Amino acid sequence: MLPYKNLILINTDTTEPLYRQIAVQLIALIQEGKLLPGTLLPSTRTLAFDLQLHRKTITAAYDVLVSEDWVDNLPRKGYVVSSDLPLIKPRSYKKNKISAFAHKGVISFEPLDTILNPVFPLDKSRIMIDDGFPDVSLLPVTTIAKQFKKALDNVTYKAILRHGMWENSNLSVALSTFLKQTRGLDIGVENIFITRGAQMAIYIAASLIIKPGDKVIVSDPSYFIADLVFERLGAELIRVPVDSEGMCTQSIEEILQKNEVKMMYIIPHHHHPTTVTMSVERRQHMLKLIKAYDIAVIEDDYDYDFQFKYDPYLPLASGDHGGKIIYIGSLTKVLGTPFRLGYMVATTDFLDAARKLRRLIDIRGDAIIEEAAAGLINNGDLTRHIQRSNRLYAQRCDMASELISKELTDVVNFTKPTGGMALWLTFNPEFKLYDILKKAHKDGIVLSGTVYCTGKNAHLNSCRFGFASLNEKQLIEVIEVLKKASEK
Ligand SMILES: Cc1ncc(COP(=O)(O)O)c(C=O)c1O
Numbered sequence: 001m002l003p004y005k006n007l008i009l010i011n012t013d014t015t016e017p018l019y020r021q022i023a024v025q026l027i028a029l030i031q032e033g034k035l036l037p038g039t040l041l042p043s044t045r046t047l048a049f050d051l052q053l054h055r056k057t058i059t060a061a062y063d064v065l066v067s068e069d070w071v072d073n074l075p076r077k078g079y080v081v082s083s084d085l086p087l088i089k090p091r092s093y094k095k096n097k098i099s100a101f102a103h104k105g106v107i108s109f110e111p112l113d114t115i116l117n118p119v120f121p122l123d124k125s126r127i128m129i130d131d132g133f134p135d136v137s138l139l140p141v142t143t144i145a146k147q148f149k150k151a152l153d154n155v156t157y158k159a160i161l162r163h164g165m166w167e168n169s170n171l172s173v174a175l176s177t178f179l180k181q182t183r184g185l186d187i188g189v190e191n192i193f194i195t196r197g198a199q200m201a202i203y204i205a206a207s208l209i210i211k212p213g214d215k216v217i218v219s220d221p222s223y224f225i226a227d228l229v230f231e232r233l234g235a236e237l238i239r240v241p242v243d244s245e246g247m248c249t250q251s252i253e254e255i256l257q258k259n260e261v262k263m264m265y266i267i268p269h270h271h272h273p274t275t276v277t278m279s280v281e282r283r284q285h286m287l288k289l290i291k292a293y294d295i296a297v298i299e300d301d302y303d304y305d306f307q308f309k310y311d312p313y314l315p316l317a318s319g320d321h322g323g324k325i326i327y328i329g330s331l332t333k334v335l336g337t338p339f340r341l342g343y344m345v346a347t348t349d350f351l352d353a354a355r356k357l358r359r360l361i362d363i364r365g366d367a368i369i370e371e372a373a374a375g376l377i378n379n380g381d382l383t384r385h386i387q388r389s390n391r392l393y394a395q396r397c398d399m400a401s402e403l404i405s406k407e408l409t410d411v412v413n414f415t416k417p418t419g420g421m422a423l424w425l426t427f428n429p430e431f432k433l434y435d436i437l438k439k440a441h442k443d444g445i446v447l448s449g450t451v452y453c454t455g456k457n458a459h460l461n462s463c464r465f466g467f468a469s470l471n472e473k474q475l476i477e478v479i480e481v482l483k484k485a486s487e488k
Helices: 018-031 044-051 055-067 141-152 154-162 170-183 197-209 224-232 249-258 280-292 348-361 367-378 381-407 433-442 472-486
Strands: 071-074 078-081 127-129 192-195 215-220 236-243 261-266 296-300 325-330 342-345 422-427 445-447 462-466
Touching: 018 055, 044 055, 055 071, 055 078, 127 472, 141 154, 141 367, 141 381, 154 367, 170 192, 170 342, 170 367, 192 197, 192 348, 197 224, 197 261, 197 296, 197 325, 197 342, 197 348, 215 224, 224 236, 224 261, 236 249, 249 261, 249 280, 367 381, 381 422, 381 472, 433 445, 433 462, 433 472, 445 472
Parallel strands: 127 445, 215 236, 215 261, 261 296, 296 325
Antiparallel strands: 071 078, 192 342, 325 342, 422 462
16 A cells, blocks of 8 residues: 555645645646556545544545545455546646656766677567577475475475575585586585576675686687676786587697686586587586696586486586586576576685675575475485486487488588587588578577577577477478578
8 A cells, every 4th residue: 555644745835725735736647647447445444543534524525535436445445546537548637747767868877788699589479499498397396385385384385494404405515516416516405505596606605706807718608698798897808719529628738838827617528609519528627727837727518417428428517626616507407597507616714705796696595496406306306306317308308419410401501510599500601690690580489598699699600499399280380480591
């Protein structure tokens, strides 16, 4: 209910009757759109008490509103703003009044013109090719709903309230076991910090490490949103090429010999965007460099869980790095984009600072979703879901690769990845990716991930093709459309 006590001001120095003053001010509130049609006005008793006036004065004011059709007096309900207001179209009420939020450019702030929007609008498209996201139709919905219900159950809910924020929560405990079993990480629950997605973990870790002017090694190309974070923090990015074996560690060594580098950002599994997995030799070399130089490393392992071979490489963080690696992962990549859950694995002193930083923008975390995710891990449901999805994604990867090789032979180059959820398609220079996507968009297919074919990325003429969320029929259809769109 509106604070009528502060909105209706009574002037005792005028000859205008009190009931009229009240009526006029209520009409103004209706005209300004602050009291919408259908709004129940306070009872005459309540308003009289609030304004410290006699009830009869309020009744007289309401009678005016009723007689002028601003308000209806409904039996058993009370006084309600009329749905059929006099003065007609609600918009016309505000003719002379501009909303305080209609003004622009009155305060100075950083407009942040980063390029996070999709190249083409997503609305009217039949099928969306994403950046490499899970197929949410595979989610075990009933099981997940049960876990949410359990989390909301009174006893569990009260227990959640007693938890310290993010420290030793049920999800941290469950994750520490899960990560030890799946990634060979030698950690305890104290080494885990839960975030809203891997992105938040990258932002927090980088914010704690990077100072303006610091040199940061990233790959070329790299996950561009991480680049934007580092640049915003004032980092000078030093780019290192990525080839079919991953980031070129020889180049890294040369850079480290000549520069004081503060941090390195690496994605050894299914590199973003190129999807390549770093070879064993490069991994060993990388670990040697990490040990030898005074450098912090963010290892972004965003979709480790999806590896099609049964002998996946373990993360570098499972090796001997002397606490220099901050390992970041995502449950969003397993459960789907609406589930915003990520984690950071690091030394306890670093995580202590990370928690303090997160509290500046988010004081509590997402207790219910975290509790539900803990239940999914502890019951084995998460692992079963990963295994099931992995089998299907491997088939979709095969199918997409075969179709593209067959239908887009002269148009596209790519290397089939060993896991993950996307292909990295490089279009031959005579086929301008932007033009092809424009035609495909007209035909109802849209690419929602970032397209590497404009501005400073024009030379790449490449894009990520998320196959995991597309079923067989959709894969056939989108590749048919891309083929048609590439015909001269
Ligand atoms: C390489 C990479 N790292 C981190 C993220 C962020 O992951 P999340 O959705 O968990 O925030 C993404 C998202 O697509 C990504 O591609």
